[in-house]
Amino acid sequence: MDNTPYIWFDIEIPKSVLFFKPIIDALEAKGERVLITARSGEGYSELQELLELYYPKQKIYYIGNFGGASKKGKLLASNERQLALIMFLENFHITKLVTLCSVDATRVAFGLGIKVINFYDIPLSDHNENFKKALPQAKLTIPLSEKVFKPFVVPDNIFKRFSLEDDQIISYNFIDPLIWLEDLEIDAKYAHEVIQSHFQDTSKPLIIIREEEYKASYVDKKYPILYEALPEIYKASQANILIVPRYESEYLKEEFPFAKVLEYKCEIQHLLACCDLFIGGGGTINTESCFLGTPTISTRSFISHYDKYQIDHGLMVWVETKEELLEQTLALLGTQIDTTPIETMHINLASIIKEILQI
Numbered sequence: 001m002d003n004t005p006y007i008w009f010d011i012e013i014p015k016s017v018l019f020f021k022p023i024i025d026a027l028e029a030k031g032e033r034v035l036i037t038a039r040s041g042e043g044y045s046e047l048q049e050l051l052e053l054y055y056p057k058q059k060i061y062y063i064g065n066f067g068g069a070s071k072k073g074k075l076l077a078s079n080e081r082q083l084a085l086i087m088f089l090e091n092f093h094i095t096k097l098v099t100l101c102s103v104d105a106t107r108v109a110f111g112l113g114i115k116v117i118n119f120y121d122i123p124l125s126d127h128n129e130n131f132k133k134a135l136p137q138a139k140l141t142i143p144l145s146e147k148v149f150k151p152f153v154v155p156d157n158i159f160k161r162f163s164l165e166d167d168q169i170i171s172y173n174f175i176d177p178l179i180w181l182e183d184l185e186i187d188a189k190y191a192h193e194v195i196q197s198h199f200q201d202t203s204k205p206l207i208i209i210r211e212e213e214y215k216a217s218y219v220d221k222k223y224p225i226l227y228e229a230l231p232e233i234y235k236a237s238q239a240n241i242l243i244v245p246r247y248e249s250e251y252l253k254e255e256f257p258f259a260k261v262l263e264y265k266c267e268i269q270h271l272l273a274c275c276d277l278f279i280g281g282g283g284t285i286n287t288e289s290c291f292l293g294t295p296t297i298s299t300r301s302f303i304s305h306y307d308k309y310q311i312d313h314g315l316m317v318w319v320e321t322k323e324e325l326l327e328q329t330l331a332l333l334g335t336q337i338d339t340t341p342i343e344t345m346h347i348n349l350a351s352i353i354k355e356i357l358q359i
Contacts (some may be wrong), residue, residue: 001091006035007356008094008114010085010105011060015284017050018180019100019119024058026353035092037105039064039081046246049265063088064104082108096146096359106141115146115359121176122283123150123158127308131161138162146359149352151175153309170355174345175306177287182347184269186292191274198242198260205239205276205333208289209259211246212281212300226281226299227255229322233329234258239276244268244285276334279325283307290315293339295332299325313341 007027009020024034036055040048040062051060064081067074081104089112097109098117109116118141126133142148142162149170150159159169195202211226234241234256241259243252249261269288272278278289281299287306290296296316298307303318310316315337319325 001093003093004033005093005095006033008035008037008089008092008097008105008109010097010099010102011036011038011047011051012102012104013100014046014050015176016100016102017047017054018284019176020098021054022179022349023098023352023356026349027356030353030357032357034058035061035094037061037063037085037088039066039104046265053265053267061088078104086112096356098356099141101137101141103137103140106144110144116141116144117147117149117356117359118142118145119149119176121151121154121306122304123154123162125302125304127303127305129155129158129161133302134162147355149355151306153305155305172348172352174347175287175291175309177284177291178342178345179347179349181269181288181291186273187267187270188274190267191270194262194266194271195240195242195274198262199240202240205237206274207233207237207239207241207277207279207329207333208271208275209241209243210278210280210282210285211243225319225322225325226279229325229329230256230259232322232326233279236326236330237333239333242271242275246282277329277332279329286310286316290337291339291342293337295335295337297325297328297332314338315341 009024011017027034036058038047038051038060063084065077067077085104085108094114096115096117097105099105101118101120106116120138120142123135123138123142124130124133125135142159147168147170148159148164149172152171152173153175156169195206243259243261245252245261249263252261272289272294273292275294277295279297279299280286283304286296286298287310290310298316298318311318317328319328
């Protein structure tokens with residue numbers, strides 16, 4: 001067994017790759033040893049591709065698989081991964097777990113007596129306090145946490161209802177993607193090269209599309225709004241349309257032959273900053289887009305707390321029907337978003353690192 005003390009990070013979703021990068025870098029700069037685990041699996045290669053893109057020099061231990069869309073598949077994969085993690089961790093001295101509400105890692109750490117530190121910006125698929133909309137991940141992780149970090153837009157009371165005390169809740173004054181966007185220098189040349197590799201006529205407006213994470217446990221089903229509207233959007237706008245797939249890409253190429261599908265992992269932020277419109281069914285990438293000043297339309301099936309903040313401050317538009325989507329597409333294409341509300345946000349990374357080390 002390696003008796004070196006490690007801070008364990010478990011990375012289960014693409015957002016964690018970007019969010020934890022500056023935190024891990026800062027911890028390692030202080031001399032802390034970090035152990036990184038992640039999951040992979042057929043039909044879910046995005047996570048591994050991102051890790052290889054952003055963590056090229058760090059050792060990543062891939063343990064367990066993505067369970068697919070079915071509840072039974074998710075449960076079986078989760079149980080198998082927890083057992084594999086228990087066996088793997090016997091080789092290391094872990095002082096604490098830091099994660100973005102990884103169910104598997106949280107359950108294992110809690111069972112082994114390892115303190116759990118969770119970051120969570122979306123405990124409910126709702127922007128009020130309707131606990132019928134509590135995400136499964138939140139139910140299975142927040143109550144087991146020693147401390148939880150969360151953005152200012154999510155009320156403390158929600159986390160108290162998950163059985164936490166005041167001193168276990170740490171609020172920070174930014175919405176999550178700002179931690180990797182704040183110092184980002186947009187590389188227009190890089191973006192143009194990616195665009196040029198997909199389209200012959202780059203003088204046309206560019207619309208980037210991102211599906212909702214419809215296989216996730218917090219999404220009820222695959223909603224048809226975006227898919228039904230795409231042919232009409234293309235016909236009405238005559239824009240170049242680039243789809244960033246969530247899972248498999250072949251069916252997208254067959255269903256939408258007029259569009260191009262991004263089939264390799266790239267630093268998408270540069271494309272978002274240089275496109276004329278972004279339409280997304282997700283959360284993190286929608287926030288990235290509007291924070292970069294790009295007109296952004298959300299087709300997400302629900303509104304989270306940070307979605308509500310962005311909508312209320314004119315950073316993003318939310319639509320419920322394909323008619324609304326087409327109307328807003330034509331109205332927003334090529335416009336600019338006022339990002340002034342973001343200037344009130346501040347990242348105190350040193351404070352976050354201090355809190356992690358004190359636990």
